[in-house]
Amino acid sequence: MTQDKIQSRVELTLYRMGFLDSSTDDKDIPPGSKLELPFWLAYALCSQKRRIVSVELPKAYRESYREVMKADANVVNLYKLGPYYYNFGMKLQCFSFPEIDDVSKCLLSTFQTRFRKIMDASQNIMNEDTSKLTSNLDEMEKALFKVGQKSLTDFQLWETRQVEKLKTSDMVRAHRKRKREDE
Amino acid sequence: MLASKAFELIKELSRGNSGSLSPYNEDCIRQVLDEMKSLYEQNQKDVSDTVAGETGLFSGVQVRHAALERNKRCLLTYLYKRLQIIQEMRWEFGSVLPMDIRYNMCEQEISWFNRYNKMLAVYMRSIGDSGLDLTQDMQPPKSLYIEVRCLKDHGEFETQDGNIIVLKRNNQHFLLRSECEHLIRQGVLEHVTN
Amino acid sequence: MNSLNQQSFNDSNVDYDEDSEEEAEALTAAEVFAKLEEAWLNEKFSPELLEAKTEIVECIMDQIKVMEENLLKCKKDDMKICIHKMELDRIRFVLSSYLRIRLQKIQNYTAYYLNIENQRTDKQASLFSPEELKFAKEFHSSIDKHLTELAMQHMPSILQNLNDNLSGNKPDLDCYVFLRVNEDTDSVVIDEETTETGEETVDFQKDEQHIIRYQPIRHLVSSSQLTLI
Numbered sequence: 001m002t003q004d005k006i007q008s009r010v011e012l013t014l015y016r017m018g019f020l021d022s023s024t025d026d027k028d029i030p031p032g033s034k035l036e037l038p039f040w041l042a043y044a045l046c047s048q049k050r051r052i053v054s055v056e057l058p059k060a061y062r063e064s065y066r067e068v069m070k071a072d073a074n075v076v077n078l079y080k081l082g083p084y085y086y087n088f089g090m091k092l093q094c095f096s097f098p099e100i101d102d103v104s105k106c107l108l109s110t111f112q113t114r115f116r117k118i119m120d121a122s123q124n125i126m127n128e129d130t131s132k133l134t135s136n137l138d139e140m141e142k143a144l145f146k147v148g149q150k151s152l153t154d155f156q157l158w159e160t161r162q163v164e165k166l167k168t169s170d171m172v173r174a175h176r177k178r179k180r181e182d183e
Numbered sequence: 184m185l186a187s188k189a190f191e192l193i194k195e196l197s198r199g200n201s202g203s204l205s206p207y208n209e210d211c212i213r214q215v216l217d218e219m220k221s222l223y224e225q226n227q228k229d230v231s232d233t234v235a236g237e238t239g240l241f242s243g244v245q246v247r248h249a250a251l252e253r254n255k256r257c258l259l260t261y262l263y264k265r266l267q268i269i270q271e272m273r274w275e276f277g278s279v280l281p282m283d284i285r286y287n288m289c290e291q292e293i294s295w296f297n298r299y300n301k302m303l304a305v306y307m308r309s310i311g312d313s314g315l316d317l318t319q320d321m322q323p324p325k326s327l328y329i330e331v332r333c334l335k336d337h338g339e340f341e342t343q344d345g346n347i348i349v350l351k352r353n354n355q356h357f358l359l360r361s362e363c364e365h366l367i368r369q370g371v372l373e374h375v376t377n
Numbered sequence: 378m379n380s381l382n383q384q385s386f387n388d389s390n391v392d393y394d395e396d397s398e399e400e401a402e403a404l405t406a407a408e409v410f411a412k413l414e415e416a417w418l419n420e421k422f423s424p425e426l427l428e429a430k431t432e433i434v435e436c437i438m439d440q441i442k443v444m445e446e447n448l449l450k451c452k453k454d455d456m457k458i459c460i461h462k463m464e465l466d467r468i469r470f471v472l473s474s475y476l477r478i479r480l481q482k483i484q485n486y487t488a489y490y491l492n493i494e495n496q497r498t499d500k501q502a503s504l505f506s507p508e509e510l511k512f513a514k515e516f517h518s519s520i521d522k523h524l525t526e527l528a529m530q531h532m533p534s535i536l537q538n539l540n541d542n543l544s545g546n547k548p549d550l551d552c553y554v555f556l557r558v559n560e561d562t563d564s565v566v567i568d569e570e571t572t573e574t575g576e577e578t579v580d581f582q583k584d585e586q587h588i589i590r591y592q593p594i595r596h597l598v599s600s601s602q603l604t605l606i
Contacts, residue, residue, distance in 0.1 A: 041249050044248070052242045167368075167374070168367060171201055172368065172370045174200065219533060223533035262524055263520070306512040311434070311441075313442060315469075317477050317480070323470050
């Protein structure tokens with residue numbers, strides 16, 4: 001997530017930093033160059049105090065995509081827009097983009113819209129292939145879906161009184177299974 | 184790219200699945216530490232050049248400093264997360280880990296595991312006067328005796344009332360739940376329910 | 378379950394010191410067990426480590442011991458033995474589970490809780506039992522040592538401080554919890570004052586159940602006005 005790239009514009013010459021830009025062999029990077037920097041680096045270089053680079057709002061959070069979300073968030077493949085769409089969106093709050101308030105509102109309403117469907121599916125789908133459904137979900141939604149599914153199976157185990165059965169610990173079982181496959 | 188080796192360590196962690204530990208990546212760690220060393224030396228050089236009158240180096244120093252912090256964070260996360268996995272394994276596998284898992288641990292991790300084992304034992308012994316084994320009673324008890332089937336040959340087993348039974352593959356026994364819970368968790372016995 | 382308890386140690390009164398209060402309250406074993414059960418549920422559902430109930434734990438441990446001794450004296454074919462053993466198993470489960478949950482929390486946020494402990498004044502009760510404190514210190518120093526040996530000591534000297542990394546880890550007090558109200562409590566502030574809405578308060582009535590953010594009600598859990606469920 002903090003490794004996600006963010007489009008940045010160099011404001012101050014980065015001396016002896018030519019290696020950051022793979023498109024050039026120059027030793028230094030002059031102001032005005034565009035760079036794809038990982039979030040953690042952009043964060044360190046762009047703050048109230050120092051403005052060594054300036055950053056752009058990533059595409060997936062811009063107005064055009066926000067419109068799409070507003071139209072129907074349910075059909076969007078969020079995973080494609082960023083496997084950590086929500087979390088990364090929240091991280092972006094630390095840069096002072098003028099539209100950042102709209103971004104956070106959009107994140108919230110997107111989640112609210114999609115949550116219904118995720119919750120519904122996780123509580124009702126049993127013994128079916130869910131991979132098509134989950135491939136559209138970002139990592140946080142996936143985790144949520146998994147929790148929902150687990151509660152459903154747990155409840156069924158309880159209903160059929162299978163929770164009483166003492167079981168081999170999960171780790172031991174996974175370990176043994178792998179060992180058998182290796183042999 | 185800066186700090187990309189460190190990120191590899193993090194990716195390695197997220198690939199791991201339950202019941203396994205990836206081999207301790209000493210090589211990658213050394214490369215991270217080497218990168219940190221050269222970043223640091225370059226920064227020292229730029230700082231002294233700045234003191235000597237050169238200008239404009241500040242931004243480069245910032246970049247390297249951020250990379251240093253990034254490397255440190257990733258490296259510590261890697262080591263700490265592994266300890267957490269090892270710690271969880273103490274509860275799942277018991278005080279002796281399977282050989283193939285031990286094989287993937289570095290020397291310090293093995294000695295940490297032993298130390299953890301020991302502090303846990305000390306703590307459990309200190310509860311009340313007589314101590315309490317917290318690795319027992321993992322699930323709420325439903326009945327006193329349970330029917331179990333042996334999943335593998337385990338050898339002799341002494342029950343609480345002093346009888347000795349031989350645990351042989353596929354044999355079934357009727358035992359006190361409290362005395363065979365450990366064996367079930369470790370996959371020696373299977374709880375038979377109807 | 379409760380009826381079984383009453384049956385087995387109905388007349389065995391035990392001395393029980395209600396936390397810091399001076400007068401020793403005499404409680405029956407069943408009452409102590411009810412207290413353990415409450416502590417267990419609260420601990421299970423609260424995101425943070427709660428005050429250690431050292432007296433309850435000791436008391437229950439003593440009870441277990443007494444029961445085990447009594448069982449040895451009984452005749453082997455006595456039907457009652459089975460029931461008593463079963464009951465013993467249940468008590469031990471609740472106690473073990475309670476202590477396990479606490480240990481887990483201590484291990485996850487060791488530095489955070491040790492920090493609280495260090496800033497504690499004599500008037501405040503400790504979060505740890507003496508044994509837990511010993512464990513927490515040992516655990517913390519073992520991890521420190523591990524990270525230092527494998528990483529920190531090989532790093533440039535200006536980066537050689539661990540502080541901001543591990544101790545930054547803290548429990549999420551903003552998570553939501555289920556609770557049952559034990560006694561009427563009026564105007565509990567559940568949302569800080571904001572310019573738009575003003576303070577938000579709620580009146581709790583006995584036996585009501587709520588879902589609510591943990592942070593604003595945490596003091597009511599420690600004072601037993603609420604039980605987490």
